[in-house]
Amino acid sequence: MEFEPVIGLEVHAQLLTQSKIFCGCTTRFGNPPNTNTCPVCLGMPGVLPVLNRKAVEYAIKVGLAVGCEIRGRSLFARKNYFYPDLPKGYQISMYDQPLCVGGGITIETRKDRKRIGLTRIHLEEDAGKLIHQEGADDRTLVDLNRAGVPLIEIVSEPDIASPSEAHTYLTMLRSILLYLGVCDGNMEEGSLRCDANVSVRPAGEKQFGTKVELKNLNSFRFIQKALEYEINRQAEVLQGGGKVVQESRLYDPDSDTTDLMRGKEEAHDYRYFPEPDLLPLIVDQKWIEEIRAGLPELPLERRDRLVAQYGIPAYDADVLTTTRELADYYEAAAKASGNPKGASNWVMGEVLRKLKEEKAEITACPVSPDRLAGLMGLIEAGTISGSLAKEVFEEMWATRHAAPDIVKARGLTQISDEPELLAIIDQVMAANPGPLAQYRAGKSATLGFFMGQVMKATQGKGNPTVIQKLLGEKLKGS
Amino acid sequence: MSIQLETVRHIARLANLEFSEEELGIFARQIDSILVYIDKLNELDTQRVEPTSHVTQKDQAFREDRVAPSLEVLRALANSPETKDGHFSVPKVIG
Ligand SMILES: [Zn+2]
Numbered sequence: 375m376e377f378e379p380v381i382g383l384e385v386h387a388q389l390l391t392q393s394k395i396f397c398g399c400t401t402r403f404g405n406p407p408n409t410n411t412c413p414v415c416l417g418m419p420g421v422l423p424v425l426n427r428k429a430v431e432y433a434i435k436v437g438l439a440v441g442c443e444i445r446g447r448s449l450f451a452r453k454n455y456f457y458p459d460l461p462k463g464y465q466i467s468m469y470d471q472p473l474c475v476g477g478g479i480t481i482e483t484r485k486d487r488k489r490i491g492l493t494r495i496h497l498e499e500d501a502g503k504l505i506h507q508e509g510a511d512d513r514t515l516v517d518l519n520r521a522g523v524p525l526i527e528i529v530s531e532p533d534i535a536s537p538s539e540a541h542t543y544l545t546m547l548r549s550i551l552l553y554l555g556v557c558d559g560n561m562e563e564g565s566l567r568c569d570a571n572v573s574v575r576p577a578g579e580k581q582f583g584t585k586v587e588l589k590n591l592n593s594f595r596f597i598q599k600a601l602e603y604e605i606n607r608q609a610e611v612l613q614g615g616g617k618v619v620q621e622s623r624l625y626d627p628d629s630d631t632t633d634l635m636r637g638k639e640e641a642h643d644y645r646y647f648p649e650p651d652l653l654p655l656i657v658d659q660k661w662i663e664e665i666r667a668g669l670p671e672l673p674l675e676r677r678d679r680l681v682a683q684y685g686i687p688a689y690d691a692d693v694l695t696t697t698r699e700l701a702d703y704y705e706a707a708a709k710a711s712g713n714p715k716g717a718s719n720w721v722m723g724e725v726l727r728k729l730k731e732e733k734a735e736i737t738a739c740p741v742s743p744d745r746l747a748g749l750m751g752l753i754e755a756g757t758i759s760g761s762l763a764k765e766v767f768e769e770m771w772a773t774r775h776a777a778p779d780i781v782k783a784r785g786l787t788q789i790s791d792e793p794e795l796l797a798i799i800d801q802v803m804a805a806n807p808g809p810l811a812q813y814r815a816g817k818s819a820t821l822g823f824f825m826g827q828v829m830k831a832t833q834g835k836g837n838p839t840v841i842q843k844l845l846g847e848k849l850k851g852s
Numbered sequence: 853m854s855i856q857l858e859t860v861r862h863i864a865r866l867a868n869l870e871f872s873e874e875e876l877g878i879f880a881r882q883i884d885s886i887l888v889y890i891d892k893l894n895e896l897d898t899q900r901v902e903p904t905s906h907v908t909q910k911d912q913a914f915r916e917d918r919v920a921p922s923l924e925v926l927r928a929l930a931n932s933p934e935t936k937d938g939h940f941s942v943p944k945v946i947g
Contacts, residue, residue, distance in 0.1 A: 391917045398920025407938040411928045412920075428917035449905060456868045458942045506944065515939035518928075643866055648905035656912050 376577040377609040380585075381534035381570055381601065382493075385547060386525050387557040388500065388565040389432045395499050395524035396423030396466065403563055407517035415522035417461030423651055429524035430473070432556040433497050434657065434665050436526060437474030439550055439672060442495055444662050448473045450497075450649040458516050459501040467527075468496035469646040473655065479530075479550070480674055481542045482692070490543050491531035497655075500525050520564075532571065532582065537601035544568060544597060549673040553698045561593055568597060573618070574608045583608070584618040588632060591625060600625035604632050676701055684714035690722055700736045703743055710747035713754070720746055724767050741770050749777035756837060757781060758788050790837040792844065795828070799841070799848050802827045813849050821845065855884045 394401055397414035414421045437444050451469035474495035480487050502518040528547065534540050548566060551557040558565050568591045573583035588604055591597040603625070608618050623632040671679070673695050680691040680701070694704045704721050708714040725746070729736060741749075749766060752758050758766060758781055769780050781787055789795060802824060803810055813820040828841050860880045864871055871879065922928075925938050934941040 393915075393917050393919045398915070398918060399922045400919045406925065408925050408928050408940070409938075410922050411925075412922050416923075416928060424913060424915045426917050427914035430914070454866075456866070458940070458945060504945070505939070512944045513934075513936065513941045514944045515936055515941055517939055643862075645866070650906065653906055653912060 375613065377574040377605075377612065378577045378579075379536065379601070379605045380532045380573050380575065380582055381537075381540050382532040383530045383534065383540060383543060384569045384571070385528045385530075385544065386500075386567040386569075387436075387528065387551055387559075389429050389524040389526060389556055390558060391426055391428045391432070391524055393426060394522035395426050395429045395497070396522055399522065401523045405519055407515075407519060410519040411521070415461070416518060417463070423466065425652060425655070426524060429497060430655065430657070431661075431665060432524075432554075433473055433495060433526050434662060435554050435556055435669065436528070436551065437477065437495050438662070438666050439554055439669055440477040440479055440492060440495075440528075442474035442477035442492060444474055444657060445471065446657055446659075447471070448496075448655045448657075450652045450655065451646045452649050453498075453644045453646055455644060457501075458514060459504050459521070461502070461518060461521060465499060465501060466649055466652070467498035467646075472496035473657070479543060479546055481539065481546050482674075483539060483542065488533075488539070490533045490539075493529040493531055495526055495528050498525050498527060499523070532573075537598040537605070540570065540601055541594065541598050544594065546673065549696060553670055553672055555670075555698075564592070567592055570597070570601060572601060572604050572608070574605055574612065583612075584620050586618065586620065587622045589622055589624050589635065593627070596625060596627050599627075599630055600632060603630060607632065670698065680704075684708055684718070686714060686718045690718045693722055693726075694718065697736065703736050703739065706743035707746045707750075710744050711750045712747075713750055716750050716754075717746070720750065720767075724764060728771055740772075740774050741767065745770060745776055752777055752781060756788060756790055758786055759834075759838065762786055762788070762834065786835060788837050789832050789835050790840050792840065795832075795836060795841055795844055796848070798831050798836070799824075799828055799844055802831060803848065810849070814851060821849065824849065854887055855880055 388401075389395075391401055393399060394410075394415055397412050399410045399412050399415055402410065414423055434444055448468060449471040450466050451471075452464040453467045453469070454464045456463055472494040475493070477492040477495075478489045479492065480489050500520050500523040502516055502521040505515040505517070507513050507515060530543070534543055548559045551566070552559050560566065570588040570591060571585045572588055573585040575581060575583040586604060586608065588600055591600050604623065611618055622635045624635050625632050677688070677691045677695045680686060680694060681688055686694075695701045700721075703725075704717060707717040707721060711717050725736075725739065725741070728734075729739065746767075749763055749770065752766075753760055753763050763777075766777050766780050766786065769775070769784075770777060773780070775783075806824075806827065809820045809823050813824075824845050825838070825841060828845065829836050829838070857876055857880050860876050860883065864876070864879075929935045929938070929940060932940045
C-alpha cells in the first residue's frame with residue numbers, strides 16, 4: 375500500500391530585541407552563564423513582568439508579512455510545568471487568544487507554487503539552557519541567560535506533503551524573517567528551532583492518521599532526514615498491521631533514527647490559565663498600519679521583480695534573493711555595470727564561491743559592487759580577457775584594490791594593437807617553418823598551434839579575437 | 853465527594869509533590885469543599901457576561917526595548933543550594 379505523509383511545522387524564532395520580553399536584561403548570546411539575569415527572569419516572588427513593546431512590534435511585523443489577521447485583543451497565559459530550565463514553574467505564552475491567526479507562506483515546489491497555511495503566530499518567553507553533566511557527578515547545570523528572551527511560535531497547518539516541502543517551507547520562512555530583520559535565523563545558536571507533527575495515511579485517504587511529535591529538528595540538514603525516517607517508520611508500523619501511537623520522539627542525527635521521549639506524557643497536562651500579571655494585549659489599527667507601512671519587499675516578490683526587471687533566469691533570482699543583503703549586492707552590481715546578466719554570473723560564480731570558501735557573509739565581501747562593476751567594465755572594453763579577470767578578482771579580494779590599479783600594476787592590459795600583434799605573429803611564423811608549411815598544404819588544424827604560440831609569446835595578454843583574425847590572414851600568405 | 857483521589861494524586865505529581873495516602877485523603881476533602889463552594893457560583897446565569905481575566909481596566913503598559921543592568925552573578929545564584937562554574941546545579945534531569 376502507498377502511504378502519503380501529512381506534516382505540520384512549529385517553528386520558534388528568537389526576536390532580535392536588545393532586552394528580554396518582560397525585563398531589561400540583555401538578550402546577548404554568549405555571555406558568561408547567569409550574567410543576563412534579574413529578579414524577573416529568575417522568577418523571584420513579588421516581581422512583575424512588563425511587556426517589551428518592540429517584541430510585540432516584531433511579532434505583528436511577521437504576522438502582516440505572512441498575511442495573518444492581527445487580533446486587536448490577545449491574552450498571555452501561563453503554561454505550567456516543572457523543569458529546571460523554567461524558574462517560575464510556568465512559561466508565559468499565549469493559548470486560546472493568540473496575537474496573529476491565519477495567513478500562509480507561499481513556497482516554490484518543483485512543479486509550481488504552493489501556499490502552506492498558518493494556524494497562528496504567538497508571543498512567548500524562551501526557557502533557560504540545561505547542561506547535562508556526564509559521569510559520576512549526576513548533576514544538571516542551569517544557565518538562565520536565555521530565560522525570558524522573546525520568541526514567536528509560528529504554527530503551520532498540516533499542509534506540508536513531503537520532507538522536501540518542509541525544507542523549502544523552512545527556508546522560505548527563515549528568509550522572510552531575515553528580510554524583516556526580526557530574527558538572525560541562526561539554527562546553530564538556537565535562534566530558529568523546529569518541531570514537526572507527522573502522520574501518514576493511505577494515499578488518497580481524507581482522514582488524518584495518528585500524529586507523532588518530532589522534537590528538536592535543529593538543522594536544515596537534519597530536518598529532511600528526520601522526517602524521512604519517521605515517515606518510513608510509521609508506514610512500516612501500519613504495513614505490519616500495527617497502530618501508530620501518539621507520542622513525542624526525538625531525532626538522533628548520529629544514528630539517523632527517532633527515539634521515544636520518555637516521561638514526558640504527563641507533562642502535556644499544562645493547565646493553561648490567563649496570566650494575571652499581564653494585562654490583555656491591546657493593539658490598535660493605527661499601530662498595525664504604521665508597521666504595515668514599514669514592511670520591506672519580501673523574498674518571493676523580490677525574486678519575481680529581479681526576473682522581470684533584469685531578465686535573469688528564475689534560478690539565479692532564487693539564489694540571489696536568499697538574503698536581503700545578497701540581493702542588495704546583486705542589484706547594486708547590476709546597476710553599476712549596466713550588465714545584469716554578467717553581474718548575475720559574477721555574483722553567482724566567483725563572489726559566492728569565495729564567500730563559501732572563507733565562510734563569510736556578503737556584508738563582509740571585500741569586493742564592493744562598484745569595484746565588481748569596474749572589473750566587468752575592463753572585460754567589456756577589451757582591456758583584459760575573461761579568464762584573466764578571474765585572476766584579477768582573486769587579487770581584488772585579497773588586496774582590496776580596484777581592478778584598473780591591479781591591471782596597471784601587473785601590466786595585465788590586453789594587447790589589441792594590430793601592428794604589435796603582427797610583429798609577434800611574424801616572429802612565431804619565422805620560428806615554425808614546419809607547421810607553416812603543413813598549414814599551407816591544407817592542414818587547417820595547425821591554426822590552433824599558432825594561436826597557442828602567439829598567446830604564449832604575449833604571456834596570455836593577447837586579445838584572442840584580434841589574433842585569430844590576423845593569423846587567418848597571415849597564414850594564408852597574403 | 854466530586855473529586856477523585858486519583859485526580860488529587862495526578863495534580864500532586866504534576867507539581868512534583870509526594871504525599872502519604874492519609875494526606876491525599878485530607879487534601880481531597882479540602883479541595884472538594886472548595887469546589888462545592890465554587891459550584892454555587894455556577895447557579896448564576898453568566899451567559900451574557902464576558903469572562904473576567906483581569907480586574908484592572910488600565911491601558912496597555914509597555915516597556916521600551918532598553919537594556920537595564922542585570923544582577924551580579926553571585927547575587928543571582930545566592931539562593932541556590934548548590935552552584936558550579938556560575939551555574940545553578942540541580943539533580944540530574946534527562947533531556
Ligand atoms: Zn531579567
